[in-house]
Amino acid sequence: MSEADGYFNEAVAADYDTSSAEMFQPEVVGPTVDLLAELAGDGRALELGVGTGRIALPLARRGVPVCGIDMSHAMTSRLRAKPGGEAVDVTIGDFATTRVPGAFALVYLVFNTINNLTTQDAQVECFRNAAAHLAPGGSFVIEVGVPELRLLPPGQTAVPFQIDATRWAFDTYDVATQGLTSHYVTLVDGRPQYRSYPFRYVWPSELDLMARLAGLRLRHRWEGWTRSPFTHESRQHVSVWEKPAS
Template sequence: MTDYNDSTYGDRIADIYDNWYQNYDVKAVKALAELAGDGPALELGIGTGRIALPLQTHGVMVHGIDSSEKMIAQLRAKPGGDRIPVTIGDFVEVPVTGQYPLIYVPFNTIFAPLTQEEQVLCFQNAAKHLTPDGTFLTETFMPDMTRFQRNQNISLVAMDDGYLRIDTSRHDAVQQTIYSQHVAWTESGARFYPVKLRYIWPSELDLMARLAGLRLAERWGDWDKSPFTNNSSKLISLFRHA
């Protein structure tokens, strides 16, 4: 689709997002609360508050940035959602004031900017808003090219009487981009939920951090803080001022 922009994914999926991704890792919230300390924490791409609201119950003041007003409407409708300050805008620009002991980008959201330049800019802008001992944390999947055959993939997600959901993807190895459509069919018809991303290799993440004056402090393979290994499907990277 030619009109895809930074709010397209959120605007399209907002009304069913929490049904598809309702579970959060309690270990993630615990780890983020430890890193935030007395707070506040800033979430880039806060969405419906899937992480921010549980983090708030741990006593951490959370601020957020998101480009999708429809996602933020879902956040506002939840208990406690009206107490989270949210800036509507492109999180690449980190359009906030002040400094934070924790700025975090969960659930592959650092892949949402579709160029390397934008991703580097996000690192640089985040670094400007970190306290001297603050942490910039990213959670991403480990890119796995074996998922694709001829740079394409299709997978069945859910199926029962009257409902079918599939995910389709097209991979561009040169640009490091994946264009996906989550497609849900019911008896009343089909709905399409597009998502585009540019994945980042671990070494590239580290170089982006260096360009922003940050260094890799820790890297986990999961929210239980287990080491990142050759077999890890997830990487959680913690960057601090160099």
């Protein structure tokens, strides 16, 4: 594994689009890009954790100038190889701290990417980095799941989220540290392969406090990209924080 690429190395990048195929469906990508394009308006957008370009590429096709930051050479090489990949200006680095030139109307993190930062300090720095890139009046958007702790009975730490004939996947939680590890067991040619990835889960209220520390204020919180209301039963949220205009 390349240290620079972290957990998103060549082996992961090679089948990322296939293993996450449901996230590339038009009914998922379309509403996401619709809302992000609206928030970007006539300005530029910056994606933190741009990956293989699932959202950056269709957003650029809408006419929004898009830049991206990502630590993985393997993932971003897939982005550059796709049609239109040259339109997305990618910088290799840690999206919690890496700066790119200019100001942006929109900075965004999708598909639980904020959880890839495995300490609270790193997540706080991410908010500060986003705020530093935003022009006054700009928006910072995060899509992330609500921690599934309600599914854990006393003494249990694991929650399965995928079970089929060739793939088993489950999350394990450490509530003392807000640690979350996703585990995958996949049958390949009849032989099991195991992978695991560490994350840090984060609560909506905790994100709001991080935003306040960065000088941002909550503008919207929805259950998803179609702007359905966020409730106590919601399993994910799309939150929009705003940098004050003055």
